Amino acid sequence: VGDVLGGVDILVHNAGGGRAHRSALAIPDDEWLDGLNLNYLASVRLDSLLVPGMLERRSGAIVHVSSAAVLTPVGPFLHYATAKAALETYSRGMSLELAPAGIRVNTVSPGRVASPGGV
Structure with a gap:
C-alpha cells in the first residue's frame, strides 16, 4: 500500500474525536469501542500497513497525535482520553521496537483547541 509512489517516509496520524x-x-459500550477504534486502533492499523516499507528502507518517522486530555481526563470524555492514553503507550513501545531500524516514533499531545469539536 505505502510503496505505490516509492514508499512513505513520514507518517502523521491525526484522527481523533469523541462525543x-x-x-x-x-x-455506552458502543462509544467506548468507537473511541478506541478512532483514537487508538486507527493508528495501529495504519502503522501495520506502512511500517513494513519503512523497515525495508531502514528509515522513517511516525507521529501520532494524542491529546493533553490524557493528563487530566474528565468523565464526559473519559473514552477519548483513555484511547489517547493507549495510543501514547503504544507509541512508546513502537519507538523502542523500531529505533534500531532507524524509524522514529513520536507522540504530540496538543492542548485544548478552540473549535466546535474542541473540548
Whole structure:
C-alpha cells in the first residue's frame, strides 16, 4: 500500500474525536469501542500497513497525535482520553521496537483547541 509512489517516509496520524456525555458511567459500550477504534486502533492499523516499507528502507518517522486530555481526563470524555492514553503507550513501545531500524516514533499531545469539536 505505502510503496505505490516509492514508499512513505513520514507518517502523521491525526484522527481523533469523541462525543461528550453526562459522566463516564453514561458512556455506552458502543462509544467506548468507537473511541478506541478512532483514537487508538486507527493508528495501529495504519502503522501495520506502512511500517513494513519503512523497515525495508531502514528509515522513517511516525507521529501520532494524542491529546493533553490524557493528563487530566474528565468523565464526559473519559473514552477519548483513555484511547489517547493507549495510543501514547503504544507509541512508546513502537519507538523502542523500531529505533534500531532507524524509524522514529513520536507522540504530540496538543492542548485544548478552540473549535466546535474542541473540548
